Amino acid sequence: MIIKQISVFVENGVGGISEITKILSDNNINIRSAYVADTAEFGILRLIVTDTKKAEKVLGDSGIAVKETDVIAVEMSDTPGGLGGILDVLSDNGVNIEYLYAFVGKGESGALMVFKADDAQKAETVLENSGIVDINATSVYDSLK
Amino acid sequence: MAIFQPEKECMDREQLKKLQLERLQATVKRCYDNVAVFRERMNEKGLTPDDVKSLADLAKLPFTTKQDLRDYYPYELFAAPMKDIVRIQASSGTTGRQIVAGYTRNDLDMWADAMARQLAATGADENSVVQVSYGYGLFTGGLGAHGGAERIGATVIPTSSGNTERQIRLMIELGTTHLCCTPSYAMYLGETINEMGLKDQLKLKAGIFGAEPWTEDMRMAIQESLGLVAHDVYGLTEIMGPGVSYECDKQNGMHVNEDMFIPEIIDPDTGEVLPEGAFGELVFTTITKEGMPLIRYRTRDLCTLNYEQCACGRTFVRMLKPAGRTDDMLIIRGVNVFPSQIEEVLLKVSGDEITPNYQIIVDRVNNTDTLDVNVEMSEKMLSDDVRSVKAIEDKIVNQLRSTLGIGAKVHLVNPKTIVRSEGKAKRVIDNRKLH
Numbered sequence: 381m382i383i384k385q386i387s388v389f390v391e392n393g394v395g396g397i398s399e400i401t402k403i404l405s406d407n408n409i410n411i412r413s414a415y416v417a418d419t420a421e422f423g424i425l426r427l428i429v430t431d432t433k434k435a436e437k438v439l440g441d442s443g444i445a446v447k448e449t450d451v452i453a454v455e456m457s458d459t460p461g462g463l464g465g466i467l468d469v470l471s472d473n474g475v476n477i478e479y480l481y482a483f484v485g486k487g488e489s490g491a492l493m494v495f496k497a498d499d500a501q502k503a504e505t506v507l508e509n510s511g512i513v514d515i516n517a518t519s520v521y522d523s524l525k
Numbered sequence: 526m527a528i529f530q531p532e533k534e535c536m537d538r539e540q541l542k543k544l545q546l547e548r549l550q551a552t553v554k555r556c557y558d559n560v561a562v563f564r565e566r567m568n569e570k571g572l573t574p575d576d577v578k579s580l581a582d583l584a585k586l587p588f589t590t591k592q593d594l595r596d597y598y599p600y601e602l603f604a605a606p607m608k609d610i611v612r613i614q615a616s617s618g619t620t621g622r623q624i625v626a627g628y629t630r631n632d633l634d635m636w637a638d639a640m641a642r643q644l645a646a647t648g649a650d651e652n653s654v655v656q657v658s659y660g661y662g663l664f665t666g667g668l669g670a671h672g673g674a675e676r677i678g679a680t681v682i683p684t685s686s687g688n689t690e691r692q693i694r695l696m697i698e699l700g701t702t703h704l705c706c707t708p709s710y711a712m713y714l715g716e717t718i719n720e721m722g723l724k725d726q727l728k729l730k731a732g733i734f735g736a737e738p739w740t741e742d743m744r745m746a747i748q749e750s751l752g753l754v755a756h757d758v759y760g761l762t763e764i765m766g767p768g769v770s771y772e773c774d775k776q777n778g779m780h781v782n783e784d785m786f787i788p789e790i791i792d793p794d795t796g797e798v799l800p801e802g803a804f805g806e807l808v809f810t811t812i813t814k815e816g817m818p819l820i821r822y823r824t825r826d827l828c829t830l831n832y833e834q835c836a837c838g839r840t841f842v843r844m845l846k847p848a849g850r851t852d853d854m855l856i857i858r859g860v861n862v863f864p865s866q867i868e869e870v871l872l873k874v875s876g877d878e879i880t881p882n883y884q885i886i887v888d889r890v891n892n893t894d895t896l897d898v899n900v901e902m903s904e905k906m907l908s909d910d911v912r913s914v915k916a917i918e919d920k921i922v923n924q925l926r927s928t929l930g931i932g933a934k935v936h937l938v939n940p941k942t943i944v945r946s947e948g949k950a951k952r953v954i955d956n957r958k959l960h
Binding site for chain 2: 385387389391417418419421422423424426443444445446447449478479496
């Protein structure tokens with residue numbers, strides 16, 4: 381399924397990320413996944429949180445630059461080749477993956493994979509048609525609560 | 526110290542005024558006949574060249590501004606046909622576009638005289654070895670000092686700027702006696718030479734340092750570290766380049782080459798000419814230039830003119846070191862930088878309709894000017910991909926370099942983190958304390 385990821389600009393320096401996590405916790409927003417990409421000067425913190433809209437608002441109000449992105453989250457089968465199968469389906473259908481990361485979900489297998497595709501809508505359709513994953517698994521929804 | 530052209534530099538002031546009036550009248554006529562913009566402005570005021578009957582009549586004439594050099598870029602202010610223009614020099618304007626100046630053969634000749642007077646005032650002659658470490662190129666520093674050094678018959682080493690190790694090696698091996706560069710570079714050279722323990726191998730006697738503001742403390746430090754007498758020099762591309770005024774060995778103000786330029790001090794708000802000795806905006810009228818003569822050019826530099834006779838024997842008026850500017854121009858590593866140039870780059874790169882908030886921080890670290898630009902992130906600039914944000918940062922750096930001609934460090938910061946006073950962000954913080 382397509383879910384919302386928020387990207388937050390973080391200046392390098394002591395306490396840069398903790399400032400953000402504090403704002404979220406103060407507003408009772410739970411971080412489901414966090415991933416930092418950085419350069420020597422700054423970082424981009426990618427977050428999946430329990431309440432995206434609220435997170436964007438409270439961070440924006442605190443003067444932090446936030447951007448929303450559509451990403452696809454799927455539950456992985458916890459067997460060898462699980463990830464490879466998904467990637468093959470996407471590449472066979474001409475969907476380019478810009479980045480991916482895993483996080484611990486609440487589903488049966490426990491692992492959720494997040495993909496940023498150049499075309500999220502198409503990626504979702506392709507995966508749904510392939511039958512390789514249950515794109516609408518309730519475990520994904522549960523993991524975001 | 527020898528005086529290069531005592532018949533001019535020590536001229537009786539009454540005679541000088543006569544010469545100035547003759548030359549002013551000829552220049553006004555030349556501009557009126559050849560520069561349409563000037564003629565229109567004169568006509569608007571109901572003036573013709575015949576109305577300039579005394580030097581006091583100068584105050585009636587219209588001003589010329591840097592904006593004019595932009596508006597009438599490149600050639601509309603030239604008063605000589607292009608076949609007579611033998612050189613173009615340039616300097617940065619208030620926005621991305623440069624302003625240019627054109628020189629005839631006679632103009633280059635006068636310029637060489639002006640810089641030769643400066644060099645002679647520092648004791649240089651045909652036996653001297655003059656190292657010119659100003660940049661050569663569109664910037665007037667290198668070629669300006671070069672012309673003067675050749676005029677006095679010195680041996681010129683045209684090292685241009687940069688490559689400090691080679692500068693020092695040549696200085697020692699070729700026995701440089703006179704050094705021309707920016708004061709901050711002189712500081713840097715001095716420190717490096719002392720660190721290398723080479724000071725006792727220097728033959729330096731004097732230096733001519735200009736193109737950027739510097740303090741008396743810097744003068745002391747340069748004199749001490751390089752073992753020379755440090756002279757200040759003033760100039761601007763619009764009027765000519767370095768040598769518009771020059772400091773003698775008394776080191777107490779810069780003599781304006783008054784047989785070539787008439788200085789005035791005006792109230793920057795009203796444009797009124799201020800009485801002798803008043804502090805205000807410096808205005809120059811060129812009275813010998815053919816290529817691009819300018820009438821009452823507003824330099825935006827704030828200073829005072831001292832008409833007391835100087836102990837050196839020269840009768841030319843002395844201008845004190847400019848103590849500020851009436852606009853927001855910064856001089857960074859000898860280069861003119863306007864905040865509006867930076868603003869334009871940011872607007873273009875951000876892709877937004879409004880310029881992102883920014884702050885320019887200028888400092889001097891290890892005697893070199895530094896330029897840092899903090900830019901607040903906007904949603905439009907932000908991405909989930911760190912590379913595309915980095916690409917925006919790199920683009921700002923590259924465009925600043927090509928627009929300003931100097932490098933800047935760019936820091937992306939979060940929105941609303943640049944401190945605002947009364948709702949308005951303070952755009953420029955200059956920590957150099959030069960005035």
